[in-house]
Amino acid sequence: MKDPFTSRSRQKTIRKIMLYAINCIMGLLFLLPLLWMVASAFKPEQRIFQDISSWKAFIPIDFTLNNFKQALSRVPMFKYIWNSILYIVMTLMLSLTINSLCGYALAKFKFRGKTFVLSLIISLMVFPFDSIVIPLFIVINKMHLLNTRFALILPFTAKCFSIFLFRQFFLDIPNELLEAAEIDGTGRLLTFFKIVLPISGPVFATVFILDFVNHWSDFMWPLIVLIDDRYRTVQLGIQAFFTDPPVFYGPVMAALTLAVLPMVVLFLFFQKYYVQGISTTGLKG
Structure with a gap:
């Protein structure tokens, strides 16, 4: 048997x-x-x-290595990569701070209109970025920020999806821990930076990776708001290989390899925290 x-x-x-x-x-x-x-x-x-x-x-x-030599001689790829990294880092510094504070408030504070604000944030996640490109361009133009790095940074400092991710993570933090900190005389803002921030590495890494990849691969918005070659991003640099025929695909592949390398390195370093963040924000399958 x-x-x-x-x-x-x-x-x-x-x-x-x-x-x-x-x-x-x-x-x-x-x-x-x-x-x-x-x-x-x-x-x-x-x-x-x-x-x-x-x-x-x-x-x-x-x-x-001839393809890489041709790619670098035709387009200053390292300059464009540096431009992308610079504006993404500046964007993420502001974005992580603002969105995490918003998510923390929605998760742990009680205030009038909280349900409405949360519903509004969730509903705005439905609208694609393409649907607001023209109004956003008009606003940036009225602020005289076209062809500046601020045109690449300011529109993305607040993101509904990032706020939602932070809120979902902060909901799992015990209220008793925060109340104990407040009893010890720590204010709400100081509690966030001293208590909440050190234990929120996974969700910060998740939002960082998602936003980095999103901004790194963005082509349309930089194309619309940038004119000066000094501020061009890596995606605009790759597009330059297709503007003047004939197109040689060896240098194109070399440029694409250089463009992909930072994302691969980033994910290899942060993949552990990325998986932890996804599994603790209510988004696991």
């Missing part, structure tokens, strides 16, 4: 193996375009599409 516990254990093991296998296959499918891009960046121009129908597409055969 078969042991039912052994049979169940075997079934669980098989399910886990199948789940891991499916996850690995899905992960590989998502990585293939990235691997092809990186491999193509180190290939001569003629081999990029010559090898595309075989496994050689993912191996840098005839390794060369």
